[in-house]
Each structure stands twice: as structure tokens, then as C-alpha cells.
Amino acid sequence: xxxxxxxxxxxxxxxxxxxxxxxxxxxxxxxxxxxxxxxxxxxxxxxxxxxxxxxxxxxxxxxxxxxxxxxxxxxxxxxxxxxxxxxxxxxxxxxxxxxxxxxxxxxxxxxxxxxxxxxxx
Amino acid sequence: xxxxxxxxxxxxxxxxxxxxxxxxxxxxxxxxxxxxxxxxxxxxxxxxxxxxxxxxxxxxxxxxxxxxxxxxxxxxxxxxxxxxxxxxxxxxxxxxxxxxxxxxxxxxxxxxxxxxxxxxxxxxxxxxxxxxxxxxxxxxxxxxxxxxxxxxxxxxxxxxxxxxxxxxxxxxxxxxxxxxxxxxxxxxxxxxxxxxxxxxxxxxxxxxxxxxxxxxxxxxxxxxxxxxxxxxxxxxxxxxxxxxxxxxxxxxxxxxxxxxxxxxxxxxxxxxxxxxxxxxxxxxxxxxxxxxxxxxxxxxxxxxxxxxxxxxxxxxxxxxx
Numbered sequence: 453x454x455x456x457x458x459x460x461x462x463x464x465x466x467x468x469x470x471x472x473x474x475x476x477x478x479x480x481x482x483x484x485x486x487x488x489x490x491x492x493x494x495x496x497x498x499x500x501x502x503x504x505x506x507x508x509x510x511x512x513x514x515x516x517x518x519x520x521x522x523x524x525x526x527x528x529x530x531x532x533x534x535x536x537x538x539x540x541x542x543x544x545x546x547x548x549x550x551x552x553x554x555x556x557x558x559x560x561x562x563x564x565x566x567x568x569x570x571x572x573x
Numbered sequence: 574x575x576x577x578x579x580x581x582x583x584x585x586x587x588x589x590x591x592x593x594x595x596x597x598x599x600x601x602x603x604x605x606x607x608x609x610x611x612x613x614x615x616x617x618x619x620x621x622x623x624x625x626x627x628x629x630x631x632x633x634x635x636x637x638x639x640x641x642x643x644x645x646x647x648x649x650x651x652x653x654x655x656x657x658x659x660x661x662x663x664x665x666x667x668x669x670x671x672x673x674x675x676x677x678x679x680x681x682x683x684x685x686x687x688x689x690x691x692x693x694x695x696x697x698x699x700x701x702x703x704x705x706x707x708x709x710x711x712x713x714x715x716x717x718x719x720x721x722x723x724x725x726x727x728x729x730x731x732x733x734x735x736x737x738x739x740x741x742x743x744x745x746x747x748x749x750x751x752x753x754x755x756x757x758x759x760x761x762x763x764x765x766x767x768x769x770x771x772x773x774x775x776x777x778x779x780x781x782x783x784x785x786x787x788x789x790x791x792x793x794x795x796x797x798x799x800x801x802x803x804x805x806x807x808x809x810x811x812x813x814x815x816x817x818x819x820x821x822x823x824x825x826x827x828x829x830x831x832x833x834x835x836x837x838x839x840x841x842x843x844x845x846x847x848x849x850x851x852x853x854x855x856x857x858x859x860x861x862x863x864x865x866x867x868x869x870x871x872x873x874x875x876x877x878x879x880x881x882x883x884x885x886x887x888x889x890x891x892x893x894x
Contacts, residue, residue, distance in 0.1 A: 498859070499857040499859065500857075520857070520859055522859050523682065523683055523711070537715055538683045538714040540683060556757060557757075560714070561710045561714060562800055563757055563759050563760070564798075564799070564800040566757050566758050
């Protein structure tokens, strides 16, 4: 049951290196093709999701951006939304918040990294 | 060996004189470096104090390489394929080639087929052709390790998510997988199925059989705040308690650390790609950027020697500088 629609998008400030990842990732993910960033932004830095808990309204987008030199993923603990592919430096991953509720997620590469999304009506 | 060790200041079963003598038979003195302020292990722990002879085991040397991270191209090392090549050159230059290699995971940076392809291509230049693998978390990101298993674990007929064992020269080797099905908030994990297999795997072995266990994430708790440990490793080690010599080889943390506990020697290897900070010395365990001229002194490989009639395996790290 997918309560989130996943989308991968590449950050505007791409450095050349992630160029070839774009194609690989775009092929795997469903792109909803609209604006991206929005205000619900979660930065991944120093092996942590920041903010660790975010509260959004149903239908809003949530975007993670990886600022580490290490790849990270965004994976729903209860498999409530499609997991991200490996996000390399400066790559983004966006989901659209579905039904109200609390959604826990973590990085499957570094499971110590956890975060929570609270979706309100 | 006891006649070599006379000043055991650090209670690690070794002193300088004894170490150098042991290095003579280990045969890797030419590559050994102890200077430069780099953490180069002064290992060769006396694993078992009561040394009975091991009638079935014969001399053996093999090499551990780890954490190649092919595809990584950030500041900490812009050319990881080059440093991997240098590591292979070092292996090819060894006076006595190792019988086989063990790669303890993170071949790739992002689990991409082209990264594995590059690794395989470069590895062809290695004179030693026999390689045994266990995956790192970077190798299994998108598909739960399916591609990795098809590429690297086919010949060993891995059970479950890919674990296996084999015997060489009377030494029993066990390759474990602790990077799959990880739980949110947790550490590395072996899981019940693998642990049950392990218990069964060693059941029939005599207590004097030297055991070598290799896995990606350390099988002892190095630094849980950074996820450097395996949640259920204690249970695994419980099955190995009765053995006189157990050597545990891990990667993941890109630096040499060693611990001796009873008959068990735990050892982590350097990466061939980039160093990582010592536990707790940085905000995160991310790649550590060092001055270019220092990089190779923080990359390396690990040579392991088993000599018949001894109870210890000699674990010797050499840098790429």
C-alpha cells in the first residue's frame, strides 16, 4: 500500500560527478515532474536526518537531500512508501505525503540513522 | 613462540624483539612499515597460551583486501581505482604469493554494475586468482544483494543471504553476511538462520582446528554510536568459544584495530580507497580527507600467515605508501 508517491530529483547545484547517476536513478523512479524543493526539506548531513522529525500536511511534498560524501537511503520501517535508491552526494529524493499518521524511516546503509514523518490532515 | 616474547608491556602477547623475529618467518618484512605515525598493527597475538600441535593444519598464507569502494570520487580519494591497482601491484610483488585473497566487502560505492565491472577488470591483473568474498552494505543497496550473490558468491554455494565455509590447509574459514535486513536504529546483523547454520557448521570440528571468520562489519562492538558493531555477534562467538584459535577479520571501518579476547583475535583492515576517522574523533564516520602525500599511508592490505605447529595466526598490515 503506497501512501506516498516517490520521485527522485537531482539538486540544482550538481557537480559533474553525479551526472551519470541522474540517468540511472531517473529510470527507476516515477517522476511527478513538478517544482521540487518546497519547504519540507530534510537535509542528510553527518549521518543524520535533519530535522529528525518533520510534520507535514497530507498532499505536501517532502524532499531529502544528501550533503554527505557517503551514500544514504530513505527506507520506510513499515514499508509504507517506496524506498529511495542510493542517494549520492547532492542527490534528492521526494515523496508526497499520503494518509495522516506517523511514518518512521531509516537509512538502510547506516541503520543508526532514523527519522519520523508526521502527516496531518 | 614464548621464547621470543620477553617484554610484553602491553599484554598483547608480543614485544618488539619477538615481533621482529616472528616477522622473519612471516616473510613480509619487506613490505612492513612501522613508521610515519600511521596505525600499522603490531599484531601477532599469542592467541592460545596452551599450545598443542595441530596435526592436520599446514603452513598457509592468504591476504585480506577490503573496502575498495569503486565509484567513489570525492575529496578523500579522487582515484580509488588507482589505489586499488597499487594494492594489487603490492600483492603481485610479494616474494611468496598468497594462496588466495579474501575481500571483506564494499567492492563498490553504490552497488552499480559498472562499478563491479571495473573492479573485476582490475582484479584480472592480480597473480593470485582465488578470491573469497563477503558483501559490504555498499554492495547490496538496491537489490538486497542479488547482483552481488550472482557475481561473487556463486562458486562458494552460499547459504541464505550468502554465507559459507571452506577448509584450506586444515584451517576452517567461515564467511558471514552481516549487512542485510538491517533494522532501523540497529547495528550489523547476522540473523537467526545464519547463526543456526554457524552452530551446525562448526559442530563436527575438533577444538584444535584453527578458525578464521570473515565478515564486513566488525563482529565486536567497536563504536556503536557509529554503527560499528554487530548486534548478535556474541551468539556467533559463543559457538566458537571452545576453539583454541579463532581469528576474526573485518573491514568497514577503514582502519586497523585489534582486540584479543581469550582465544579470539579480532582485526579490522585498512581500505584501499579512503581512510575513516578513529572512533568518536569526528562528527560522523564519513570519508576522512588527508593531505595527498599522506593518503597512501592510510590505505593498505592485511596479510595473514598460519604456520604449522603454532596456535596463532600472524596478522600483518602493510600500507600502500
